[in-house]
């Protein structure tokens with residue numbers, strides 16, 4: 001089978017490797033579509049994502065859907081040919097965080113396409129993957145594979161908005177309108193946000209954000225508008241930081257109202273970030289992180305399958321697996337693309 005293997009920054013080779021065999025309780029999935037995520041882009045261009053560095057040949061990809069190809073012994077809940085979205089995370093179910101319902105912090109987490117462990121847990125941009133049965137969420141045949149693969153970023157957004165508490169009637173600011181930011185916007189809207197302002201450097205991203213329901217799209221270079229948000233102890237009830245930049249976090253802390261909430265979804269650079277942290281004390285800000293997701297994956301797949309959430313406006317490009325390097329270049333170019341998919345034959 002073919003696999004898109006990152007050998008060094010900006011160099012993916014399509015390598016021929018042996019197809020894996022499913023053991024008891026496992027499923028072999030024929031991958032049909034995979035979305036390129038911000039962390040994939042960081043690994044590809046910088047050789048690291050946040051604090052995790054690539055240290056060996058590495059298959060990227062953690063947002064895929066495909067069809068069940070082969071069943072390991074004892075698997076009864078799925079049938080060959082069935083369409084599935086694949087949860088990239090496999091938690092142990094028994095460690096102290098799993099016991100608390102915080103499986104995203106599982107001490108033995110195997111998250112595919114992440115360099116957080118060594119040897120790395122290889123990702124899913126390959127023709128066949130083997131996963132546990134419970135990682136597969138069936139979706140109806142009418143849902144196309146690329147759409148089904150959006151269950152992963154949607155799960156990230158559902159988890160993040162949950163962390164914010166009720167958004168009913170809230171004034172919300174979204175910082176960073178990349179794919180995750182735009183999905184957060186759609187989720188915040190459904191969660192009852194009253195008004196949503198959205199900031200990004202790219203006008204194209206702001207246009208898409210507006211089409212998904214941003215009331216007030218603001219360019220990140222519009223300092224006059226952004227400075228105003230900090231007046232009178234801040235304007236927004238909830239700020240969602242999805243840019244992963246220290247400047248974005250700084251704007252979040254300045255713009256949130258006293259007693260408001262800042263949700264950190266963006267992956268900040270490794271090490272220290274210079275921000276006006278004293279505002280956390282002075283305005284009694286609740287600064288809450290959000291990391292991946294727990295049980296939101298199955299919910300996300302169901303929301304997509306039912307058509308309740310339509311993320312197609314974000315799906316701007318698709319390329320064949322063989323064009324992976326080009327696909328990453330396009331995905332990095334925020335002036336032309338939003339979510340870019342790889343398609344597998």
Ligand SMILES: [Zn+2]
Nearest residue numbers: 037063152153
């Ligand atoms: Zn992702």
Ligand SMILES: [Zn+2]
Nearest residue numbers: 092095098106
């Ligand atoms: Zn665990």
